[in-house]
Amino acid sequence: MTSSLFDVQAIRAQFPILSREVNGKPLAYFDSAASAHKPQSVIDTQSRYLAETHSNIHRGVHALAQEATEAYEASREKVRAHIGAESTREILFVGGTTDGINLVAQTWGRTNLGSGDCIVLTRMEHHSNIVPWQMLALEMGFDIHVVELNEDGTLDAEMFDAHLARKPKLVAFTHVSNALGTVNDAKYWTERSHAAGATVLVDGAQSVPHLQVDVKDLDVDFYMFSGHKTYGPTGIGVLYGKEALLDAMPPYRGGGEMIGSVSFENGTTYNELPYKFEAGTPHISGGITLGSAIDWMNAVGVAAITAHEHELTQHAHAQLGDIEGLRFYGTAPCKAGVVSFLVDGIHPYDLGTLLDQLGIAVRTGHHCTEPLMDKLGIPGTVRASFGAYNTLDEIDRLAEGVARASSMLR
Amino acid sequence: MYLYFMASVIDQRQEHIEDEFAKMGDWMEKYEYIISLGKELDALDPADKVDDNLIKGCQSRVWLNAKQGINGEVIFTADSDAIITKGLAALMIRVLSNAPASDIASAKLFFLDRIGLNTHLSPTRSNGLQSMVKQMKLYGLVFMAKG
Incomplete structure (x- = not known):
């Protein structure tokens, strides 16, 4: 565990935006690959x-x-x-x-x-x-x-x-x-x-x-x-x-x-x-x-960020992997900060829309990689991407949200 | 003598949808309903599910077909690869289909805003719905011109 070296709560406290609510729920932000949030020192x-x-x-x-x-x-x-x-x-x-x-x-x-x-x-x-x-x-x-x-x-x-x-x-x-x-x-x-x-x-x-x-x-x-x-x-x-x-x-x-x-x-x-x-x-x-x-x-330390995000990625693969019909795109042995997936028979837009209602921000679509999505034969994926401020609890929320949204959409 | 302002059939339908949604509790109930509408929407005739009828959004795709009924009314059918988009398309059809072309062309769509789902119509969503509405109104104009 990296948690002893890496105080994620202390890190989160530096990011004002993370304390806001979205759709009445605490924001769980999994879209850092599109854009990361800013700590107070940067602001x-x-x-x-x-x-x-x-x-x-x-x-x-x-x-x-x-x-x-x-x-x-x-x-x-x-x-x-x-x-x-x-x-x-x-x-x-x-x-x-x-x-x-x-x-x-x-x-x-x-x-x-x-x-x-x-x-x-x-x-x-x-x-x-x-x-x-x-x-x-x-x-x-x-x-x-x-x-x-x-x-x-x-x-x-x-x-x-x-x-x-x-x-x-x-x-x-x-x-x-x-x-x-x-x-x-x-x-x-x-x-x-x-x-x-x-x-x-x-x-x-x-x-x-x-x-x-x-x-x-x-x-x-x-x-x-x-x-x-x-x-x-x-x-x-x-x-x-x-x-x-x-x-x-x-x-x-x-x-x-x-x-x-x-x-x-x-x-x-x-x-x-x-x-x-x-x-x-x-x-x-x-x-x-x-x-x-x-x-x-x-x-914070780049090595500590790398290690923390590695733990988040592993945890996301483990938690999401239990969901019926969920398939990961990108299972390389060496990954950084991104978990991309689809659930059988469910369009990524639908999943993303319902997750948003739960206060969970993911990105859906082709992620500006249309040639890759075309080759995979899919319209896009749901992508959860991580930053230094994400927590294991948030990933549990993501997994619960995906399971709940999937059962609504099936 | 009194002059009555007759609400168009399109406005009446929108108000009806608004009433339906007003009875719903939380967002889940609303989305469950939209999802069920998406599932129930009649499948588009395969002959109509062609690229000519495709409205390509970045996030989801919408197929829209229009034809004129025997009394000149415009009949829309639609499909989408995403179920929520399809459910919202079903609502659009409920509002705009089977109406006079001129009413469609001049329709003001307020129901999405009032039921709190207007974000789905925003261009940033890029789900094809905004283009679908534009296209429906364009069909209204085209069929008006045809008479």
Whole structure:
């Protein structure tokens, strides 16, 4: 049991939203994979910034501009340390994971992919790691090969290797599946992809909230995650890229902080990393508050969060597994934070609607992984996803709720 | 001489549903009723359960078919892959089917709001119901034009 080391009640007390009621019942929130809630320290950072520090950053000579810039850049350093990057030059603040992938597609992709090339994606990718590549493939004429999955929701290793034998220019896969919870061996597949000559992009939207990530150890070329899934604000995320790659990439958007100097006569030059990719006034409060969310995760301890969520996942599998006709989607040996399931003959929308009446928030539908759901031949699943603040009791409530709703719907 | 405002048949039906729900206790009773309506709704003719009649929501799918009866009234039939959506579709049919096309086109649907189930009609639910209502009213306009 992790409970002796991990005081979940003390953690819950830091999240004001968890004390509210929904439909007259205490809220049991199982939708952290879509967005996690914010602890008081994060909320305070955001309001304090807006109340006391706000100013536009960089280039300002006055005190507030200095303070805001320092706070923003301190946050970049926190992110760097948190994911083990070499330098803050490799840490770009972006809108979120989707924004980060689009940036790589439109800059690195546009300059490195062309007709006759191929890239490799997997069946479990979120739409955000599919559509930017499809859009680019239409324009640039490269092929996309898809790694299919085994029954338990792990990657088909044989097929992965077969695709690598095609010498793809890029391999892009998710670290943790948002629909199945599968944790992919990012280090292993990065190494194999590099050996095949590919550049590697790993979608970390569902891993950074749950696992200690070290981009240097993984040796990935690009890695991205979202602030709002890591107990921070929406609208801010991080794109990590190896410096040499980022240096060689053309800018993405023009204007604001990304310029070196601008001239009609002599041409325009661009700023150095990471600012080259940060056009316009950035999401200053978001960047600063994200730093506070990382502080919070580190204060709790990422390893402790991982262990606690592992216990929750195990407990959910055990409790839900007893329900007649319930089938899990995603039973990989290594999972993080997600339990996806269906009950025989019951539509996920119906189950989700009744659970909501019981104050239990789950997500239903295709979870932005339509190609995966189509392959599984299902309209979607019911997904319970966990955060540091969920309890074993809440999971018991979930299991009771699913049993009760199922009997109503049968 | 008195001028009477005649409530349309659609409004009368809505008020009737409202009365029915007012007698129910908690949410469970309401949902049990909706679920039973979903289960009882006549199966859509397989010939009508086609993509042309499909309203694809993100969460659930709705099939809607419309035809004109002998007196010009519009007759709706529907189906859904989710039972709660299907039960709510059954309520929509009860309200709007077998009514004059012009009444359907101009109908104001207030009953979901009054029985506390209006969230099911919100676009964020994306269950196909909101599009279904739009489509039903559109059919009203189309059949009005046909006369």
